[in-house]
Amino acid sequence: MTQIVHNYVNGEWIESSTEASFECTDPAEPAEIVAEYQQSDARDAGEAVEAAAAAQAEWATTPAPQRGAILRQAAANLASRKDELTRLLTREEGKTHAEAGGEVQRAIDIFYYYAEKTRDIGGRVKSASSEGTNLYTVNEPVGVAALVTPWNYPIAIPAWKIAPALAAGNTFVINPASEAPGVAVAILEALDEAGLPAGVGNIVTGPGSEVGDAIVTHDAVDAVSFTGSGEVGHLVYDRATDDGKRVQTELGGKNPTVVTEGADVDEAADIVAAGAFGVTGQACTACSRAIVHESIHDEFVEAVVARAKDIEIGPGDEYDMGPQVSESELEGSLNYIDVAQNEGATLEIGGGQPDGDRFGDGYYVEPTVFSGVERDFRIAQEEVFGPVLAVIAVSDFEEAIAAANDSKYGLSASIVTNDHTEAERFVREVEAGVSKINAKTTGLELHVPFGGFKQSSSETWREQGDAGLDFYTIERTVYDNF
Known part of the structure; x- marks a missing residue:
């Protein structure tokens, strides 16, 4: 009997309201079922967004180094399961063992990186034009983030969206691609074990056409990060920006x-x-x-x-x-x-x-x-x-x-x-x-910006490195004449 994996919403592992599931199979042996996941719908997505919205204010006021400590422990939790997650990634997505292991390590490194970056989150001090004025900026989280991720890098891409979102004080709901959701679920397991407060991080599995669309268009969502096909990405961008949300999309390439x-x-x-x-x-x-x-x-x-x-x-x-x-x-x-x-x-x-x-x-x-x-x-x-x-x-x-x-x-x-x-x-x-x-087109460093031009990207915000934090923060300017 295969494992039936639940959604993670408001700090609990729960079944979807549909009480239905879908099977994920091994592309090397399609008759072999790797696991079953919740076939969620818009109701499940809405509950997850509401949980994230309820948890956002308290998470935003949690000192950034404390947020970093949870990211650091989550990285350690993932590292302790690296061999297991490597095998799971290979069985669900089809990568070779070496490629899968490298991707799992990338996710671990991303969480360690943003754990340390939390110590630098703050603002900038500027020189005022008048005496007696302190002039500075404060970085604040955008709010609730909707994350929609693809199957081809099923742990690295969720990691480079989730880690900076949390580091900056945002809460999130993620809808991973149904072809290989297991390693994204493992990120939430690692965060839960690290002490992430209830509602701060949520994962809802199921079709992007329903679950992804529901979280992207929810009124309580403030930012949308999407990686996937150009056709879907352009629709996501148009719908989210029409609602005034902050949006980044990373799409195809040639x-x-x-x-x-x-x-x-x-x-x-x-x-x-x-x-x-x-x-x-x-x-x-x-x-x-x-x-x-x-x-x-x-x-x-x-x-x-x-x-x-x-x-x-x-x-x-x-x-x-x-x-x-x-x-x-x-x-x-x-x-x-x-x-x-x-x-x-x-x-x-x-x-x-x-x-x-x-x-x-x-x-x-x-x-x-x-x-x-x-x-x-x-x-x-x-x-x-x-x-x-x-x-x-x-x-x-x-x-x-x-x-x-x-x-x-x-x-x-x-x-x-x-x-x-x-x-x-x-x-x-x-x-x-x-x-x-003199290098191949693939392969990225995690501490520098990543994104495309033309129809490869919305050309709005980059991912990874400091740019990853920029997307999830908004700057307030303070004139202090006290």
């Missing part, structure tokens, strides 16, 4: 790596393959376009194909690349592979599902490389959330920059070059919120 004429081809192939095929390509920052100078194009294609060929596919606890998270995600990748071939791109490797006993009915797709891709092909314009790489040939650096920017997205971009002038130009001219030199 991330390029530019490989210049003088680049080391082997290094470039290593960088691109890691960005394209890591986490099964299921990252908003994954490299899906390699923009390569024509003089080294053929050599690069041969090298990156060799990297793809060396990847061993299978269950995440044993192999280099795991399955996609669901049948629908697998079908989406296979559909784009068909589209690319119909458009005239050349399939260099992959393009299908692997054969063999170890794959069973799992949602596996082969690492796939296309060459002969034109900039207007759908495979070069639309986000493919899978291990599919489009290689585009260009004649010079200017064409490479134009190709990199020829997208409605602008999340992450990288360049492989041995020319520092090219690197500097790339950083200045590429339209991306994250730009990297």
Whole structure:
């Protein structure tokens, strides 16, 4: 019998009002049920928001270092369960053991980071224009935060929304994606064990179309942080801003790596393959376009194909690349592979599902490389959330920059070059919120801002680092003439 996991609302683990549940299965073995979660509805979401609103004033007046102590203990609680949570993440989402372990560690580190940042929360002292006046600012929490998170980083993304929200004195309700909610639930378990007061943090599982929508549009919610698809994100932004809420959205990407004429081809192939095929390509920052100078194009294609060929596919606890998270995600990748071939791109490797006993009915797709891709092909314009790489040939650096920017997205971009002038130009001219030199498009430091340009983001507020605290605080200016 599988475990039935409850919602956490107002300090208690409770069943949903629907008394219904949904199953979460292992994408490597879809017949294996990992756990059952509450199939909640708008009533459950409303109760959670009301609990958060009732708890907000007292939490806001709790001294920030005391809030930090709870975050620090929650980090320690997560660390004590790292192996268990790594296995759970692999079983629900499909990441390899190494990838899942790295993500769990990222969540632990985020909680430790914001625990320490609570000591710096306060304000700034300024010089007044007149004698006898003390002029300063005070940072205050925004209020109640609605958090809606995706399945592809099911513990890291909740962590980098929850930790700064709590550090700044906000309360929250989170609705995690139904494909892999278990590790987000574990964050609330860790916080509960650390002594988080009732109502300050709440988690409600169930469909985002109902639960997520209900928390985002609730009158008592003051801030909304959403990570997910562009289509849904734009709707969330419009509905929340119409109500005057503070909103940040982080959406899709079509991330390029530019490989210049003088680049080391082997290094470039290593960088691109890691960005394209890591986490099964299921990252908003994954490299899906390699923009390569024509003089080294053929050599690069041969090298990156060799990297793809060396990847061993299978269950995440044993192999280099795991399955996609669901049948629908697998079908989406296979559909784009068909589209690319119909458009005239050349399939260099992959393009299908692997054969063999170890794959069973799992949602596996082969690492796939296309060459002969034109900039207007759908495979070069639309986000493919899978291990599919489009290689585009260009004649010079200017064409490479134009190709990199020829997208409605602008999340992450990288360049492989041995020319520092090219690197500097790339950083200045590429339209991306994250730009990297001689590095893969994926992978983020937790103490610097993260966010995109164009349709990759609302371009309002960044996440992580000090920017994460900025979103969850509002500044009051004080003129003290006492």
